[in-house]
Amino acid sequence: MLLVSASLLFSGCILDSQKIDDDGVVVIDGGGSDASAMSSAQVESFLNDESNMNITALAELEDMITVELYSKDLEDGELLEMTFTIGKDDISQLSNTGLAIQSGMMGLEYRVIQGASTDVNIMVGNQWFLARDLVPEYSDPFVELASEGEDDDEDDDDGLADLTPDFDAFDLDLSGMTWTVTVDIQSTQQVATSSNDTHSIMVEFLEFPPRLHQLEVNSHDGNQAMKLSIVWGDDAALSVQNNYPKTSVDIQLDEESEQGDIEGTFTCDNNYTVPWSYVNDNWDDCGDNSDEGVDDSLIPESIFKFSGKVNSDHEHEVLVGDIELRIGSEDSETEEFNYSLSMNIGEGPVNLTDAEGAWWAIEWDDFDNDGFVSEGDEYSVKTNSSSASDLEVRFYDDWSQSYEGGPLPGFEVFLLLGALVLAALRQRISL
Numbered sequence: 001m002l003l004v005s006a007s008l009l010f011s012g013c014i015l016d017s018q019k020i021d022d023d024g025v026v027v028i029d030g031g032g033s034d035a036s037a038m039s040s041a042q043v044e045s046f047l048n049d050e051s052n053m054n055i056t057a058l059a060e061l062e063d064m065i066t067v068e069l070y071s072k073d074l075e076d077g078e079l080l081e082m083t084f085t086i087g088k089d090d091i092s093q094l095s096n097t098g099l100a101i102q103s104g105m106m107g108l109e110y111r112v113i114q115g116a117s118t119d120v121n122i123m124v125g126n127q128w129f130l131a132r133d134l135v136p137e138y139s140d141p142f143v144e145l146a147s148e149g150e151d152d153d154e155d156d157d158d159g160l161a162d163l164t165p166d167f168d169a170f171d172l173d174l175s176g177m178t179w180t181v182t183v184d185i186q187s188t189q190q191v192a193t194s195s196n197d198t199h200s201i202m203v204e205f206l207e208f209p210p211r212l213h214q215l216e217v218n219s220h221d222g223n224q225a226m227k228l229s230i231v232w233g234d235d236a237a238l239s240v241q242n243n244y245p246k247t248s249v250d251i252q253l254d255e256e257s258e259q260g261d262i263e264g265t266f267t268c269d270n271n272y273t274v275p276w277s278y279v280n281d282n283w284d285d286c287g288d289n290s291d292e293g294v295d296d297s298l299i300p301e302s303i304f305k306f307s308g309k310v311n312s313d314h315e316h317e318v319l320v321g322d323i324e325l326r327i328g329s330e331d332s333e334t335e336e337f338n339y340s341l342s343m344n345i346g347e348g349p350v351n352l353t354d355a356e357g358a359w360w361a362i363e364w365d366d367f368d369n370d371g372f373v374s375e376g377d378e379y380s381v382k383t384n385s386s387s388a389s390d391l392e393v394r395f396y397d398d399w400s401q402s403y404e405g406g407p408l409p410g411f412e413v414f415l416l417l418g419a420l421v422l423a424a425l426r427q428r429i430s431l
Contacts, residue, residue, distance in 0.1 A: 037183035038210060043192045043203065047174050052212065055230065059142040063090040066236040072225035078104065085111065086141050087231070089238035092116075093138035096238050098123075115139075119240045120316065122247060122406070129247035131406060132399070133316040135372060177201075199224075206232075248397035249318045250406035251373060255308035259389065262302045266291060276300065304388035306381040310367075310374060317372040321346035323404070324396040325362060325379060337394055337403065345379070345395075346371075358385035 038046070046052050059065045066087030073080050085098035093116035100109040111123040115138035120131040177194045184190075190205040197220075204214035215228040262276035268286030278285040279299060285291050306327075321344060328339030343350045345364035352360045360383045367376030381393055395404040 037181045037190055038179075038192065038205070040177075040179040040181070043179040043181060043194075044174060044177060046205075046210070046212075047203065047215075055228070056142050056146050059088070060140065060146070062088075062232065064088065064233055064236040064238075066096060066231040068227075068229040070225070070227040070229075074223040086145065087236055087238065088141055089115075089236065090140070092238055094238040094240065095138070095141040097141055113238055113240055115238075117240050119242050121240045121244065128241070128244045129406075130242055130244040131247050131249065131316060132318060134319060135317040135374070174201075195220075246400040246402075248400040248402045248404045248406050249316050249323075249373070250314075251323075251395055251404045252311050252314035253308040254311050255306070255393075257304070257306045257389070257392075260303040260305055262300045264300065266294075301384040304383050304385065306379075306388075306393045308379050308393070310377045312375055314373070314375050317374045318397070318399070319346070320364065320366060320371055320373055320377075322397060322399045323373060324398060325364065325381075326394050326396055327360070327362075327381065327391055328394070329391055339394070342396075345373075354385060356385065356387070358383055358388075360385070 051057075055067055059067065066085065068083060068085045070083045071081070079102070081100075081102040083098070083100040085096065085100075087096035088094070089096075094113055095115050096111070096113050098109070098111035101107065109123070109125055112120065113122075114120040114133065114136070116136050118132055118134055118136050120133055122129045122131050177196065179192045179194045181190055181192045188207045190210055192203045192205070194201050199220065200218050202214075202216045203212070205211060206213045211232065212228075213230055213232070217224075217226045219225070264276065265273040266276050266279050267273050268288060269290035270286060270288045272286050274285045274291055276299065279291050279294050280296075282292065323345050325343050325345050325348075326337070326339040327341040328337055330337050340354060341352050341360055341362070343352075343362045343364075349361065349363035352362065354360060360381065363380045365378045365380075366372075367378065368374065379393070385391075396402075397404050
């Protein structure tokens with residue numbers, strides 16, 4: 001009932017039966033508490049107190065908390081909406097991070113719950129998946145977010161690292177605003193509303209003394225909006241489920257492929273020597289033209305190499321025995337990956353021969369010999385196949401029965417992506 005009243009107040013409609021005192025306070029007596037509604041001055045003081053609004057700093061002191069920050073901007077008919085969610089449960093040693101973006105016809109929504117459990121839950125759209133991390137480690141996502149802020153330029157004061165609502169982006173000055181406050185003493189809910197010439201603002205508090213639970217700013221023209229929601233305590237408890245469909249590990253690799261030079265040199269008829277790459281290049285490099293018209297059977301084979309190294313963004317560690325390196329190409333019509341050569345990376349190195357008689361040397365180097373796919377591990381594929389440049393290397397996850405990649409980037413990349421989108425949206429709003 002109070003939420004309905006708050007909505008009416010937010011729209012500028014006040015019920016005639018409610019009593020409004022000189023401070024603009026509507027008291028809805030829910031049952032005998034001595035607590036009273038906040039005054040307009042107290043609301044302003046609360047919102048202008050940095051210690052109340054630095055959500056990241058507050059969250060670091062909590063065992064369980066979830067924060068959701070929503071932003072909307074409509075400019076030149078172009079709508080951009082973004083929701084960033086970050087939460088933690090220190091008791092269960094789990095974190096909750098989510099990102100949803102809607103821009104025109106394009107939309108995406110991701111969420112990941114992970115931590116001290118070997119089970120990892122990932123949501124894409126409205127579908128949940130089960131991933132795994134066999135060397136799990138819990139980290140407070142709010143501490144991670146704060147560290148991202150410390151790495152930023154000292155002059156960058158966009159409020160991202162502390163999740164502080166950026167009123168300046170709305171040209172919204174909270175000083176001197178008159179607040180209408182409703183209170184339901186039984187539920188400890190207080191709703192404060194105010195507005196100026198351009199924006200309306202609603203703040204919801206719970207508990208005595210009051211604790212911020214929701215803050216919403218809307219422009220009167222409907223083009224801008226910002227909403228901060230906070231869930232405190234047991235209501236923010238997290239858990240992971242192991243009955244979702246399995247999804248593959250996402251191996252973060254720095255990869256490259258290159259055609260190597262032929263080793264050695266070609267000896268010209270005049271005893272000069274030139275690199276083999278100069279032979280049959282339609283240019284007289286020897287000076288006697290002996291490097292042109294050379295029979296192909298006399299030219300040594302060049303080596304093509306695929307290589308990759310697991311980088312620092314890699315997060316979920318899995319058994320090397322669960323992963324298979326496959327070499328092939330994707331069908332342009334069916335998008336099916338057709339492969340003819342493979343190696344379980346826990347059983348290499350191997351030397352193989354393909355149907356055309358070309359040789360392939362495949363190797364996986366478990367950098368720290370821990371038996372897991374982890375940072376620093378490398379793979380190498382060398383071949384004399386003339387068609388190697390038309391092929392690619394992919395990794396198949398036997399545990400999930402699917403190719404690696406998963407539906408999400410690693411946590412560090414994911415957190416940074418959320419921060420970058422927030423920054424871009426704030427910059428756009430403030431233009």
